Amino acid sequence: MAIEGPFWRAIAVFRVASLVYATVLMAQYRGYEQPMLGWLVIGVMALWTAGATFAYSVRALRRWPLPAIDLLTALACLLASPYVQGAGQGAAGTLPVPATWVAAPVLAWAVYGGRRAGTAAGIVVAAGDLWLRIREPDVPIMINGAVLLVMAGVVVGHVARLAKQAEARMQRAFEMEAAQRERERLARDIHDGVLQVLALVQRRGRRLGGEAAELGRLAGEQEAALRELVSGTAPQPEGATDLRTLLTRHGSPDVTISTPATPLVLPTETARSLAAAVGAALDNVRAHCGPGARAWVLAESGDGTVTVSVRDDGPGIPDGRLEEAAGDGRMGVARSIRGRVAELGGEVSIVSVHGQGTEIEITLPA
Structure with a gap:
């Protein structure tokens, strides 16, 4: 040096x-x-x-x-x-x-x-x-x-x-400053171009419906991710990631993401696995609740734990359906959600009321 x-x-x-x-x-x-x-x-x-x-x-x-x-x-x-x-x-x-x-x-x-x-x-x-x-x-x-x-x-x-x-x-401060300047430059260059095009595709897709609606949904997800990238987030320690950053990428017109104002810092692999479990839960909402179903993701921390809940307004899960799916070899909830969380030392609770939707709550030690 x-x-x-x-x-x-x-x-x-x-x-x-x-x-x-x-x-x-x-x-x-x-x-x-x-x-x-x-x-x-x-x-x-x-x-x-x-x-x-x-x-x-x-x-x-x-x-x-x-x-x-x-x-x-x-x-x-x-x-x-x-x-x-x-x-x-x-x-x-x-x-x-x-x-x-x-x-x-x-x-x-x-x-x-x-x-x-x-x-x-x-x-x-x-x-x-x-x-x-x-x-x-x-x-x-x-x-x-x-x-x-x-x-x-x-x-x-x-x-x-x-x-x-x-x-x-x-040196780290200089790198952060340079990254922030580059992020600001990118934001200026793409704000009036790419972001507006993605927003337009999202709106037109929802109006047209069918395959265009799915294309619009994907455009909305990419718009949210791109806005997050160019807006910048606080730097995290090496080997750690702010969970809010990963959860925000799942946001769309049909998915509302609510996170605290302060960072939810977890080991990088833990944060990625938790975000993947949330993504699997949202995939289930899209697959089983039909078009137009809404979902809400809420993340919070307290008492040494991080809790993420995924709630939807779908028809709910019939009694015994999860056990039946596991018996038939369909392991979406068992592996993608329960399996990931169990490997992290966390717990999953699923509450579903017929006609009122489903709530999946994931709790991990912070």
């Missing part, structure tokens, strides 16, 4: 500054037993500083082997300090040869993997630093540096993770 760029540049600056600091310490202190080995360590640090600065600037190279090599290089330079310092190790005012340079891989791990990775890298480097101090029994053990390393990994990792999340949200 682009937000990582400033972090890597800041770590590169820290590497260079720490390298300069370690070089100055090396030049000032004259008590090292192996100064040539010390300058060799400084040379390795300089080469790795240049290489790491370039490598971390290339996004394709920022994979786990790079910070792993970074950490191993810092540990090698750190653990070489006793051989450079000799008897002078642990003397007052002395630091390991790399000095603060060893904190760079901790920061790199924090930016790469978050606070957990940064904490782990900090513990590894801190353990190496403490091991050097434990080797000198006459020198008091100072844990300030170790604590600071671990804290740096935690804090920088946490901040880097928050920055990545903020960038992701901003």
